[in-house]
Amino acid sequence: MLVESRRIRDRYRLLEPIGGGAMGTVWRAQDEMLGRTVAIKELLLPHDHDEHRTEEAKNRAMREARIAARLQHSHAITVFAVLEEEDRPWLIMEYLPSKSFAVLVREEPVSVDDAIRVGAQISSALAGAHRAGIVHRDVKPANILVSEDGTAKITDFGISRAIGDVKLTATGEIAGTPAFLAPEVARGEDADFAADVFSLGATLYAAVEGQPPYGTADNPIALLYRASSGEIEPPAKAERLTPLLLRMLATDPAERPSMDEVEQELRALLPDAEPGESVLAATVPEAEPAAVPTVPATVAVPPAGEVAAVTPGARKGLIAVGAGAALLCVAVVVAILLVVRQQPPQNNAAPPATSQPPAPASVTPSTTASSSPAPSQTPPTTASPTSPPVSPVSSTKTAGQALSAYYALLPNNLPQAWNLLTDHFKASKHQTLATYEAFWSKYSRVSVSNVADNGSGQVTAHVTYVTKGGGTETDTNTFSLVQSGGVWMIDSQS
Structure with missing residues (x-):
């Protein structure tokens, strides 16, 4: 055929x-x-x-x-879908015109800056996976794809280990390379979150040093023995990346940082953006750790995952914002906020209940104030003076109501929603209105539930997103809101 x-x-x-x-x-x-x-x-x-x-x-x-x-x-x-055809599994995935990081490393030396850029992006994906209870199990250069514009993506979550890669076979042969294995995995223990941290550290080490931390060996059994001992060659070319690499490559899993900490430290090490260059904001959906639920035989994922349209730095919820976007005129903002004040968000944005934990009992957007009392004092204003003045009518909202009103604008009224984020928030994410709009283009609906005012502008809420393909994702977040010109604005999210 x-x-x-x-x-x-x-x-x-x-x-x-x-x-x-x-x-x-x-x-x-x-x-x-x-x-x-x-x-x-x-x-x-x-x-x-x-x-x-x-x-x-x-x-x-x-x-x-x-x-x-x-x-x-x-x-x-x-992964768009998982099929069984011709008596074997087939994975339908997004297509990324790219080269594997392994090929790039072989072609020419990778600078410390480039390694940090790739590491910041990949750690963001792994941190999101870990919060969802997913372990990759086979982080290595060959499983990282890098496009021409520098976008890096990781692939093969759990797949290689599922069919026996990087394991000794019954005949004593090794399928795959142990060069990036955590010591405990090389000794036969199950891979966990700390093992992913080690493997990413080993990947970045190999990128800048030119060889894996265990060195190289023609005999894979000898390499596996080195891996099981956890003895590595100290990095000599990693420069400012060295302290983090050594912590990631600690023999004791308990001494390694979490993937969230790795992401934060790599972001802090990112070089300043050159003129016209987009800073990589490797941030991810923030979900509580959850057990893996039962999943249907075929999992369809929305067409919005088309690879070429993905913008580095997209993040769930409010993230994917920037300080350089133009603000709308005062009259438009006043009109929108008056409408939100007088007409609470309707239930037409409520998605079906999701089976993925941690799903809330109800994903209907909150249309009333939280039962918690409103703060007794107006919190200090930290929004930039460039934020547009808005009618004082909005000052009667609680912070929880303001958060619900913000999400009621999404994803259809993006410029208005953008103006309810402080410049401090936007600048902290190094993003622009364009990336904000690109992120929200993947979603058809969003709703909030379980909105709780914690006082002094602190609000905790469940946020449920419905993709254009019908999938749902739920995060639990804590927001900090401040008042500017009598209007609650979102200043941070954690």
């Missing part, structure tokens, strides 16, 4: 192989139903096992792939 005529589920036409290895073949393909290019990974199952073990490996690969499909992040390759 000619490759050009090969189809999967009478929908995906395979065009050409673009990668592969022990795990299987990656194809560039055409989704003929939606008219877009996708990447399809054809997972190969082990043939040296009996029928029972092969079936077990297939089921495990399908399960891990469905878990990967739960994660939607601007720096993680999106």
